[in-house]
Amino acid sequence: MAGAREISPELVAAMTEWRRDFHRHPELGFQETRTSRLIAERLAGFGLEVHAGIGGTGVVGVLRRGSSNRAVGLRADIDALPITEKNDFAHRSATDGVMHACGHDGHTAMLLGAAKHLAGSETFDGTVVFIFQPAEEHGRGALAMIEDGLFERFGVDQVFGIHNMPGLPVGQLAVRTGPIMASEDNFEIVIHGAGGHASAPQNTVDPIVIAAEVVLALQTIVARGFGPSDAVVVSATEITTDGVRNVIPSTAWIRGDVRTFVPAHQQRVEALMRRIAAGVCAAHGATCEVEYANSFVPTVNTAEATDLVVRAARGALGDGNVDPDCRPIGGAEDFARMLAVRDGCFAFLGNGGDAGQGRGLHGQYYDFNDDALAPGAAYWIGLVEAALPAR
Numbered sequence: 001m002a003g004a005r006e007i008s009p010e011l012v013a014a015m016t017e018w019r020r021d022f023h024r025h026p027e028l029g030f031q032e033t034r035t036s037r038l039i040a041e042r043l044a045g046f047g048l049e050v051h052a053g054i055g056g057t058g059v060v061g062v063l064r065r066g067s068s069n070r071a072v073g074l075r076a077d078i079d080a081l082p083i084t085e086k087n088d089f090a091h092r093s094a095t096d097g098v099m100h101a102c103g104h105d106g107h108t109a110m111l112l113g114a115a116k117h118l119a120g121s122e123t124f125d126g127t128v129v130f131i132f133q134p135a136e137e138h139g140r141g142a143l144a145m146i147e148d149g150l151f152e153r154f155g156v157d158q159v160f161g162i163h164n165m166p167g168l169p170v171g172q173l174a175v176r177t178g179p180i181m182a183s184e185d186n187f188e189i190v191i192h193g194a195g196g197h198a199s200a201p202q203n204t205v206d207p208i209v210i211a212a213e214v215v216l217a218l219q220t221i222v223a224r225g226f227g228p229s230d231a232v233v234v235s236a237t238e239i240t241t242d243g244v245r246n247v248i249p250s251t252a253w254i255r256g257d258v259r260t261f262v263p264a265h266q267q268r269v270e271a272l273m274r275r276i277a278a279g280v281c282a283a284h285g286a287t288c289e290v291e292y293a294n295s296f297v298p299t300v301n302t303a304e305a306t307d308l309v310v311r312a313a314r315g316a317l318g319d320g321n322v323d324p325d326c327r328p329i330g331g332a333e334d335f336a337r338m339l340a341v342r343d344g345c346f347a348f349l350g351n352g353g354d355a356g357q358g359r360g361l362h363g364q365y366y367d368f369n370d371d372a373l374a375p376g377a378a379y380w381i382g383l384v385e386a387a388l389p390a391r
C-alpha cells in the first residue's frame with residue numbers, strides 16, 4: 001500500500017493561519033472583497049500571474065511550467081453563509097450573522113497551499129489555473145465567472161473541485177464516475193381563486209382546498225412519473241395565502257424544492273408539475289401560474305477525469321484512503337456549472353468527526369477541520385503531477 005505524501009510543517013502552519021483568518025472574517029457571496037484581495041496578494045507573493053475581478057469577486061492565478069500545452073483548472077469556493085456562529089474559539093466569526101459554515105475557508109486555504117508548493121516546484125509540465133470562485137451558496141458564482149470569459153481567457157482541458165465532508169475520516173477521499181451531487185430546482189405555484197366570507201363557501205373558489213389537492217397530486221410526479229431506479233425528490237415546503245381566520249382567501253402560494261441527478265429529469269418534473277397544477281386548478285374553476293427555476297444543475301463527473309482523480313488521490317493519500325465509487329449526495333453544488341461546459345471531476349475530502357448536533361455543513365457549530373488541510377493540499381499537488389506529468 002502506497003504511503004501518503006508529506007506536506008511540510010511550515011506550509012501546514014501557513015494554511016492553518018490563513019484558514020482561521022478567513023474563518024474569522026467571513027463574507028457573503030459577491031461581497032468577498034477582503035477575501036479575494038488576500039487571495040490575490042498571496043498568489044502574487046508566490047509568483048503567480050493574478051487576474052482579479054472575474055465574475056465579480058472571483059480571482060484566478062496562473063502557473064506555467066515547461067512546454068506542454070495542457071492546462072488544468074483547480075477550483076475553490078470562497079463565500080460564507082448568512083448564519084450566526086455559536087462556537088466560542090478564538091477564530092470564531094467576527095461578523096454577526098455571517099459564518100464560514102460550509103468550510104469554504106478551508107477549501108480556499110488548501111488551494112492556496114497547493115499554489116505555494118507548486119510555485120516552488122518543477123514537478124509538472126503545463127499550466128495550472130487556480131480558480132477562486134465567489135457565491136457558491138447562491139448558485140450564481142460559477143456562471144458569473146464563466147460568463148466573464150473564464151474558460152476563454154484561461155483555456156483548461158479539465159477542471160476539478162473538492163468539498164469537505166464531515167463524517168468521512170480525515171485523510172480520505174470519496175468520488176464516483178457519473179452524477180455525484182443532485183440538481184436543485186425551486187418552484188412557486190400561484191393559485192388564483194375567489195375569496196369571500198368563511199360562512200359562505202358557495203360564493204368562493206377556495207384556493208386552500210385546491211392547493212391541498214395540488215400538493216397531494218404532486219406526489220404522483222415521483223410515484224408514477226419515474227421508475228424505481230430514478231432518484232427524484234419533489235418537496236412542497238411552504239403554503240401561504242392572503243386569508244385571515246374568518247375569510248376564505250383569494251390566492252394561495254405553494255413553494256418547494258426538487259432534486260434529481262439527470263438534467264432530463266429536471267425537465268420532466270417541470271412538465272408534469274405544470275400539467276398537474278393547471279389540471280387540478282381547472283377542475284375547480286381556479287387558474288394558476290407556475291414558476292420553475294433551475295437553481296443548480298447536477299454535478300456529473302466524467303470517467304476519464306475521475307480515473308485521474310482516483311490515481312492521484314491514491315498516490316497522495318494512500319491506496320486504502322480512496323473510495324472510488326461512493327454514493328451520490330442529494331445536496332447541490334455550483335461547481336456543476338463548470339462541469340457542464342468542461343470535462344472534470346468533483347470529489348469529497350474527509351473532514352472527520354461527525355455531522356450531528358449542528359456540527360455538519362451549514363450547522364452553527366460547524367468548523368472546518370485544520371487536520372484536513374495537509375491531505376487536501378497533498379491531493380491537489382498530486383493531481384497536478386498526474387494530470388500534467390513532467391517529461
Ligand SMILES: [Zn+2]
Pocket residue numbers: 101102137361362
Ligand atoms: Zn454550503
Ligand SMILES: [Zn+2]
Pocket residue numbers: 102103104136163
Ligand atoms: Zn460548500
